[in-house]
Amino acid sequence: MDRIIKSHRGIYYVEQNNKVILCKARGVFRDRDIKPIVGDLVDISINDDGTGYIEKVYERKNQLLRPPLANIDQVIIIMSLKDPKINLNLLDKYILMLEKSNLEIKIIFNKVDLVKDKDMEYISSIYANIGYDIYFNSNVKESNLSLDRLFEDKITAVVGPSGVGKSTTLNKIFSNFNFDTGEISVKNKKGKHTTRHIEMSKLSNNSYIIDTPGFSSLSLEFIDERNDIKDNFIEFRKYANKCKYNDCYHINEPVCGVKLALEEKIIAKERYENYKQILNEYDKIRRF
The missing domain is CATH 3.40.50.300 (P-loop containing nucleotide triphosphate hydrolases)
Known part of the structure; x- marks a missing residue:
């Protein structure tokens, strides 16, 4: 397996045995809605002129x-x-x-x-x-x-x-x-x-x-489900099992373990306020 270390305008720079091969992706990837990205492990074939084609993209461990x-x-x-x-x-x-x-x-x-x-x-x-x-x-x-x-x-x-x-x-x-x-x-x-x-x-x-390029904002397009937000504020996890309701979002629900931890200053107020803002932003996006 080789690795894509750079991509630019449809050209993929693939590291193979400490050399870099400039490759294009086969059309079959486009047909399968697969776009190779930097970090992908791939198999390539090499042309007579030293350039190559990506033949296979291996399953990603993360993205x-x-x-x-x-x-x-x-x-x-x-x-x-x-x-x-x-x-x-x-x-x-x-x-x-x-x-x-x-x-x-x-x-x-x-x-x-x-x-x-x-x-x-x-x-x-x-x-x-x-x-x-x-x-x-x-x-x-x-x-x-x-x-x-x-x-x-x-x-x-x-x-x-x-x-x-x-x-x-x-x-x-x-x-x-x-x-x-x-x-x-x-x-x-x-x-x-x-x-x-x-x-x-x-x-x-x-x-x-x-x-990576600097950013000044970040959209919530990476959020698939509303639950993703509360589940990935990781300090909430320890106290969520003390909530009265399994689907508690820690906002207006009674008997909430997260809000109790907030009152006791175990959970930082700044994080909790940001959580509410992010949840509100997600809800606004999903209304349209």
Whole structure:
């Protein structure tokens, strides 16, 4: 089996024995409504001119919707605490999508040099307490934090909003690579869009990294059922069995274990409010 490490305008770059073969997909995939994506394991045939055709796409162990990626081991979300100010609703949407895809999640919070310790403690009280691996990073200060170990022997997708320092962080960790970077516009505080295609960079025989385009919003197209939302706020699970009703959505129902945990400050208010907003957004979409 070989692996698609890049795709661009219908051309698939397939790694085979440490060489990259430029391939097209057979028409049969279009007939079957199968579109190969980066990360897919494939069989290829090679033409006389050295190019190839994808003959088979193997079943995916997982798939990320945005951006479209397959067979990855973990996703590292990079957010900034300031410039741009962290958007917890957007972060929780992304976590929701990754939980639904059963992907391992790590979170790096950037630009800690611009905030106070209490700001880091606030973030930690929400996400570390849930059980997520979180890391605080500065790209302008020296740090003893060895972020490179997070990528060892894994296929890692790195995601984050525009302007949070995602590519700058990767360039600092892996100085032998050159990930595209963009400055923040002072006028609108938005990052310039820099990453234009999806490509896997090989760190070692067993380690790959995928830098993805920055995002500023995330639609809920990845949600199939309303239950997906409450089921993938993972801190709710422990307390949902104390709800009176099995189909409790933890909003207006009586005798709700999640709302009780919220009152006791076991569940973070910020997460619960974002949950309600996401649920409300989903309901509005489904009305039309």
